[in-house]
Amino acid sequence: DFQMTQSPSSLSASVGDRVTVTCRASQGISNYLAWYQQKPGKGPRLLIYGASTLQSGVPSRFSGSGSGTDFTLTISSLQPEDVAIYYCQKYNSAPWTFGQGTKVEIK
Amino acid sequence: EVQLLESGGGLEQPGWSLRLSCAASGFTFSAYAMSWVRQAPGKGLEWVSTISDSGGSTYYADSVRGRFTISRDDSKSTLYLQMNSLRAEDTALYFCAKGRSGSTASCYNYWGQGTLVTVSS
Numbered sequence: 001d002f003q004m005t006q007s008p009s010s011l012s013a014s015v016g017d018r019v020t021v022t023c024r025a026s027q028g029i030s031n032y033l034a035w036y037q038q039k040p041g042k043g044p045r046l047l048i049y050g051a052s053t054l055q056s057g058v059p060s061r062f063s064g065s066g067s068g069t070d071f072t073l074t075i076s077s078l079q080p081e082d083v084a085i086y087y088c089q090k091y092n093s094a095p096w097t098f099g100q101g102t103k104v105e106i107k
Numbered sequence: 108e109v110q111l112l113e114s115g116g117g118l119e120q121p122g123w124s125l126r127l128s129c130a131a132s133g134f135t136f137s138a139y140a141m142s143w144v145r146q147a148p149g150k151g152l153e154w155v156s157t158i159s160d161s162g163g164s165t166y167y168a169d170s171v172r173g174r175f176t177i178s179r180d181d182s183k184s185t186l187y188l189q190m191n192s193l194r195a196e197d198t199a200l201y202f203c204a205k206g207r208s209g210s211t212a213s214c215y216n217y218w219g220q221g222t223l224v225t226v227s228s
Contacts, residue, residue, distance in 0.1 A: 001169075032212060034214035034215075036152075036215075038152075042220070043202050043204075043218030043219055043220055043221060044152065044202075044215075044218050045218075046207070046214060046215060046216045049207060049214045049216075055216065085151075087151065087152055089152075089154075089214060091212060091213060091214045092212055093212060094157070094166040094211075095154055095166075095168055095169075096142070096154040096157065096166075097154060098144075098151060098152040098153065098154060099151075100151050101151040101152070
């Protein structure tokens with residue numbers, strides 16, 4: 001089975017901190033990697049696609065990097081409105097697997 | 108404005124069937140691949156099924172293959188998920204999602220609010 005493994009599963013940081021979430025694919029996926037943000041009671045929101053391209057309307061404090069099997073989502077300066085669960089997803093081919101999610105909280 | 112509105116969820120007994128619908132508006136529905144993604148209570152996102160823009164190609168997660176069928180009616184801008192032989196583990200919030208491009212190798216730039224399916228006797 002194809003696996004997308006995120007770490008950490010949760011983190012707590014202060015407002016203004018730099019936050020990093022990693023995602024590892026069990027096989028190479030080139031740059032077919034997306035990051036989503038999900039807040040309670042809402043559908044997910046696309047943040048980044050193509051591993052590093054910011055979706056229109058997403059604040060520039062969000063960035064993505066990586067290729068192949070290892071990817072990173074970075075929030076350069078954590079804001080209170082960034083409290084959410086973040087998911088990575090591979091989308092080069094079926095199955096379009098999601099990571100298990102990373103819960104981001106404010107300390 | 109792109110809108111995706113799911114409907115058809117509810118409480119159903121194990122072994123029975125449900126059909127979910129997703130009414131789309133604000134974009135050329137026939138030009139995009141569409142997908143269903145589910146989220147069990149308190150759990151993460153699970154991809155369920157994808158259909159190509161033409162409807163000629165369909166894909167399923169192993170957990171639903173042979174029980175669920177995805178389809179689309181471009182004349183009504185509506186996506187469907189026929190769910191047969193329901194199991195307790197199918198209990199989840201089901202989201203409809205629009206591909207960012209016409210290719211099935213696409214992430215999802217718009218999501219609905221979801222429709223809740225509960226399978227219980």
